[in-house]
Amino acid sequence: MGNSAETLEREEKLQGIGTSRLRKEDARFIRGQGTYVDDIKLPGMLFGAMVRSPYAHANIKSINKAKALAVPGVVAVLVADDLKPVNLAWMPTVGGDVQAVLADKKVCFQMQEVAMVIASDRYAAADGAAAVEVEYEELPAIVDPHKSMAADAPIIRPDIADKTEVGHGPRTHPNHIFTWEAGDKAATDAVFAKAEVTVREEILNPRVHPCPLETCGCVASFNKPTGELTVHVTSQIPHLFRTVLAMLSGIAESKIRVIGGDVGGGFGNKVPIYPGYVVAVVASIVTGVPIKWIESRIENISTTGFARDYHGIGELAATRDGRITGLRFTALADHGAFNSHVSATKLPAGLFSICTGSYDIPTAYCRVDAVYTNKAPGGVAYRCSLRVTEAVYLIERMIDVLAQKLNIDKAEIRRRNFVKKEQFPYTTAFGWTLDSGNYHPALEKALKAVDYEGLRREQAEKRAKGELMGIGVCTFTEIVGAGPTKVCDILGIGLFDSCEIRVHPTGSVIARLGTMSTGQGHATTYAQIIATELGLPSEDIQIEEGDTDKAPYGAGTWGSRSTPVSGAATARCARKIMEKAKKIAAHLLEVGEGDLEWEVDRFKVKGNPSQVKTMKEVCMASHTSNIPAGMEQGLNAVDYYDPPNLTFPFGAYVCVVDIDRYTGEVKVRRFYALDDCGTRINPMIIEGQIHGGLTEAFAVAMGQQIPFDESGNHLGNSLMDYFLPTSVETPKWETDFTVTPSPHHPLGAKGVAESPHVGGIPCFSNAVVDAFAHLGVTHMDMPYTSFRVWQQCKALGISTRT
Amino acid sequence: MKVQIEKVFAMPASAELSWQFLQDIAAVAACMPGAKITERLDDTHYKGAVSVKVGPATMSFRGDIEVRELDAATRTLRLIGKGSDTTGTSGASIDLTARVEAAEGGASNLVGKSEASVSGKAAAFGGRMMNSVADQILKQFAANFAARVELLKASQAGAAPVASPPPAQHELNGLALFWSILKDWLSGVFSKKHG
Numbered sequence: 001m002g003n004s005a006e007t008l009e010r011e012e013k014l015q016g017i018g019t020s021r022l023r024k025e026d027a028r029f030i031r032g033q034g035t036y037v038d039d040i041k042l043p044g045m046l047f048g049a050m051v052r053s054p055y056a057h058a059n060i061k062s063i064n065k066a067k068a069l070a071v072p073g074v075v076a077v078l079v080a081d082d083l084k085p086v087n088l089a090w091m092p093t094v095g096g097d098v099q100a101v102l103a104d105k106k107v108c109f110q111m112q113e114v115a116m117v118i119a120s121d122r123y124a125a126a127d128g129a130a131a132v133e134v135e136y137e138e139l140p141a142i143v144d145p146h147k148s149m150a151a152d153a154p155i156i157r158p159d160i161a162d163k164t165e166v167g168h169g170p171r172t173h174p175n176h177i178f179t180w181e182a183g184d185k186a187a188t189d190a191v192f193a194k195a196e197v198t199v200r201e202e203i204l205n206p207r208v209h210p211c212p213l214e215t216c217g218c219v220a221s222f223n224k225p226t227g228e229l230t231v232h233v234t235s236q237i238p239h240l241f242r243t244v245l246a247m248l249s250g251i252a253e254s255k256i257r258v259i260g261g262d263v264g265g266g267f268g269n270k271v272p273i274y275p276g277y278v279v280a281v282v283a284s285i286v287t288g289v290p291i292k293w294i295e296s297r298i299e300n301i302s303t304t305g306f307a308r309d310y311h312g313i314g315e316l317a318a319t320r321d322g323r324i325t326g327l328r329f330t331a332l333a334d335h336g337a338f339n340s341h342v343s344a345t346k347l348p349a350g351l352f353s354i355c356t357g358s359y360d361i362p363t364a365y366c367r368v369d370a371v372y373t374n375k376a377p378g379g380v381a382y383r384c385s386l387r388v389t390e391a392v393y394l395i396e397r398m399i400d401v402l403a404q405k406l407n408i409d410k411a412e413i414r415r416r417n418f419v420k421k422e423q424f425p426y427t428t429a430f431g432w433t434l435d436s437g438n439y440h441p442a443l444e445k446a447l448k449a450v451d452y453e454g455l456r457r458e459q460a461e462k463r464a465k466g467e468l469m470g471i472g473v474c475t476f477t478e479i480v481g482a483g484p485t486k487v488c489d490i491l492g493i494g495l496f497d498s499c500e501i502r503v504h505p506t507g508s509v510i511a512r513l514g515t516m517s518t519g520q521g522h523a524t525t526y527a528q529i530i531a532t533e534l535g536l537p538s539e540d541i542q543i544e545e546g547d548t549d550k551a552p553y554g555a556g557t558w559g560s561r562s563t564p565v566s567g568a569a570t571a572r573c574a575r576k577i578m579e580k581a582k583k584i585a586a587h588l589l590e591v592g593e594g595d596l597e598w599e600v601d602r603f604k605v606k607g608n609p610s611q612v613k614t615m616k617e618v619c620m621a622s623h624t625s626n627i628p629a630g631m632e633q634g635l636n637a638v639d640y641y642d643p644p645n646l647t648f649p650f651g652a653y654v655c656v657v658d659i660d661r662y663t664g665e666v667k668v669r670r671f672y673a674l675d676d677c678g679t680r681i682n683p684m685i686i687e688g689q690i691h692g693g694l695t696e697a698f699a700v701a702m703g704q705q706i707p708f709d710e711s712g713n714h715l716g717n718s719l720m721d722y723f724l725p726t727s728v729e730t731p732k733w734e735t736d737f738t739v740t741p742s743p744h745h746p747l748g749a750k751g752v753a754e755s756p757h758v759g760g761i762p763c764f765s766n767a768v769v770d771a772f773a774h775l776g777v778t779h780m781d782m783p784y785t786s787f788r789v790w791q792q793c794k795a796l797g798i799s800t801r802t
Numbered sequence: 803m804k805v806q807i808e809k810v811f812a813m814p815a816s817a818e819l820s821w822q823f824l825q826d827i828a829a830v831a832a833c834m835p836g837a838k839i840t841e842r843l844d845d846t847h848y849k850g851a852v853s854v855k856v857g858p859a860t861m862s863f864r865g866d867i868e869v870r871e872l873d874a875a876t877r878t879l880r881l882i883g884k885g886s887d888t889t890g891t892s893g894a895s896i897d898l899t900a901r902v903e904a905a906e907g908g909a910s911n912l913v914g915k916s917e918a919s920v921s922g923k924a925a926a927f928g929g930r931m932m933n934s935v936a937d938q939i940l941k942q943f944a945a946n947f948a949a950r951v952e953l954l955k956a957s958q959a960g961a962a963p964v965a966s967p968p969p970a971q972h973e974l975n976g977l978a979l980f981w982s983i984l985k986d987w988l989s990g991v992f993s994k995k996h997g
Binding site for chain 2: 052055056110129130131132136138298709710711715718721
């Protein structure tokens with residue numbers, strides 16, 4: 001090696017892996033110069049506004065367009081019957097079901113799409129939508145999923161009432177979607193039957209919504225002479241979106257161009273294909289001009305990708321000294337009126353079977369029953385890859401319940417059950433192979449950082465004085481980076497991902513990927529990977545995603561899959577270029593490849609350090625005739641990566657809360673989050689992701705819920721009611737890390753953005769419940785609003801001064 | 803979102819007179835603030851409209867009214883109303899039973915029992931205030947009803963027609979409504995404290 005200070009300086013200039021490079025995209029965002037879908041203005045563009053159902057369940061007796069068509073500026077009113085000639089009144093969902101694009105004879109949830117009014121401007125469209133007369137005949141609605149499968153329950157979906165399955169196995173009731181199970185039921189039942197101790201708890205993950213800053217919307221533009229369709233859309237999955245549009249419309253996929261642009265937050269809310277998009281496409285095909293359709297906030301919260309609505313029952317069997325011997329989790333899943341939950345064909349309940357968590361549990365069984373109700377479809381949203389939040393919530397709550405039952409400390413019971421370092425790669429009772437982990441040191445580091453013993457002493461003193469203080473511990477394991485195509489698909493398409501790199505003669509680079517940034521900072525981090533791999537400065541590396549005409553095919557960004565899948569594709573793609581570059585360098589230096597060594601940004605001849613070719617020199621040479629005989633010019637490559645396994649990031653969180661027993665107010669005194677996501681590409685961006693995920697975890701635990709009344713009326717679909725924490729409410733976050741690389745990822749990296757959400761929610765719950773643990777409370781359902789917590793205090797008789 | 807209300811309002815006229823007025827559906831509807839009968843289909847079926855203004859937003863409900871029962875022996879009227887607002891974002895229905903009872907001193911009582919339900923925006927935004935709003939609407943209704951009955955009494959007594967105008971046909975005023983709800987709520991809070 002040469003002069004190490006000089007080498008370090010060169011390395012620093014690259015701004016590669018491991019540096020907290022500032023986000024490249026922020027320059028335009030903080031200047032208000034991002035291009036979101038609503039910024040797109042095309043000549044002659046018309047606007048669409050949706051007419052929606054006020055009822056959760058009703059027959060449509062008639063729709064009268066006359067008054068709407070008379071509104072100045074209104075061009076057309078589209079209803080289901082108008083979509084039938086083009087065979088688009090119904091569309092397939094990403095959950096294997098079908099969904100009404102516009103309500104066909106009946107509505108099945110409140111705010112369901114009934115008609116779209118197309119007009120010359122937004123105001124005219126809204127006026128027109130208000131003038132469409134729809135006559136409804138109200139029907140009894142099912143709001144409680146426990147009542148969906150009752151013998152006399154109203155049938156929500158007559159269109160599929162006769163079908164014996166809707167994509168995921170046999171149905172036993174017209175309102176039944178699927179029943180899915182995993183693990184060994186008989187063996188688990190046997191373990192429970194002879195267990196020294198068992199615990200059981202009913203645990204609800206209420207219906208919530210990620211509420212991204214930007215609502216959903218699109219501009220569809222069909223060019224009649226060329227037959228080409230361009231759709232600007234707020235989508236996390238532009239390529240799959242294009243495929244679905246091609247399947248739906250019959251337009252050749254090569255003639256469809258989907259452009260993601262800047263997207264203001266996704267969190268899973270922007271994975272499904274919504275009716276508004278389809279109607280806008282049809283309207284553009286019919287009118288021959290571009291159609292813009294943008295949701296209002298209320299429409300976004302009421303009708304698009306929600307999260308959770310999982311009614312779980314957790315059971316653990318254990319020995320008297322707290323060693324878990326068996327796990328039995330079941331859940332009733334409320335999917336709303338159409339099953340548009342994103343799910344792999346083989347995994348209708350997603351990755352729920354990760355519910356054994358970080359623990360070495362020999363025997364386990366889980367079962368999920370999904371049913372229809374008269375609520376909006378969508379999901380699976382909210383910073384969670386397919387039911388992982390629900391699974392982790394159950395195990396992290398249940399291990400606390402077990403600790404309380406056995407009177408074992410909540411950190412200690414985790415130590416006793418952790419999968420040990422030497423057991424990795426560890427295969428769970430459900431068959432997942434946890435790639436790497438090192439749980440004990442992570443927990444000890446966290447406990448030391450917060451002085452756990454000191455906190456427990458303080459808690460004992462406070463309890464003696466009648467004060468409520470809770471300490472929540474959560475040691476979660478996540479499952480991200482879907483995924484191996486043999487297990488994971490959407491509509492049959494495997495969840496591989498891609499990267500294409502083109503190196504220019506002067507050594508600058510453009511790379512295009514199949515993922516789609518919705519705020520994750522991809523333009524910054526992917527460039528860092530290439531910078532380190534190729535020894536070219538990240539500043540000169542352009543990243544492009546989301547335009548299906550330009551980027552290679554990929555499954556998009558969701559479920560923390562960008563780094564585990566496309567990050568790997570990027571590294572592999574760069575390595576293909578590196579191989580070629582090395583051949584060129586050897587040719588230029590007139591030595592064998594084996595005589596070369598790589599140093600930051602250049603090839604050096606071993607033992608002769610003055611003989612050097614920088615990567616930039618090789619880039620130029622690759623475009624000349626001075627390359628090995630028979631070699632093609634250029635330094636370009638493309639890589640499609642099918643990961644051999646998912647990645648399993650983990651963390652150890654501690655939360656301390658103080659609760660006012662007279663008002664029920666919960667104050668988060670401290671929140672410490674240690675995350676291990678393997679190799680860290682940009683520590684600053686990781687920390688930002690963790691802050692965001694923890695804030696969303698706080699939102700879910702402390703205030704978010706979508707309530708309905710008994711008729712299926714939405715009671716919280718505006719920001720008057722729906723809790724979005726601001727910096728005023730949000731606690732201060734303390735972040736920390738350990739690094740346990742993934743053995744199968746080319747960089748050792750795992751995903752991270754979901755972890756703080758998935759691990760944060762149970763940590764808050766564990767803290768709140770822990771505050772009441774000495775009074776015999778084992779579980780309280782979220783959200784922990786002051787009123788709810790006060791009700792708990794009242795029930796315990798501690799809410800009034802004596 | 804359902805709400806059930808039972809109320810008794812004193813009427814300054816005999817039971818006969820109150821009953822006579824109660825049977826005039828269009829006139830009774832006009833007593834409801836912001837409401838009117840827009841079309842009479844037959845003796846028992848009408849079309850009507852109600853509009854409520856809250857701040858800049860106006861909600862106009864239109865719908866069908868069906869008289870289910872009109873029983874002179876018990877002086878009972880039962881009607882069902884069902885409608886949706888003109889923007890199609892809210893729905894409302896009401897099942898109302900009104901009965902006239904004789905009271906002391908030649909006066910009478912109007913005994914009302916209703917179950918109302920709303921859906922859509924009205925439920926999402928207005929649900930938590932529905933009881934109070936319904937209370938206020940009924941109070942204004944009873945006041946208008948009493949005024950009309952008094953007018954009827956005066957005209958039947960042969961007296962010169964009183965110059966007082968019929969209840970104004972305007973939208974239910976949101977601000978005034980809000981104020982009276984607030985006033986009632988405050989008095990409720992204080993009466994509880996002192997009670």
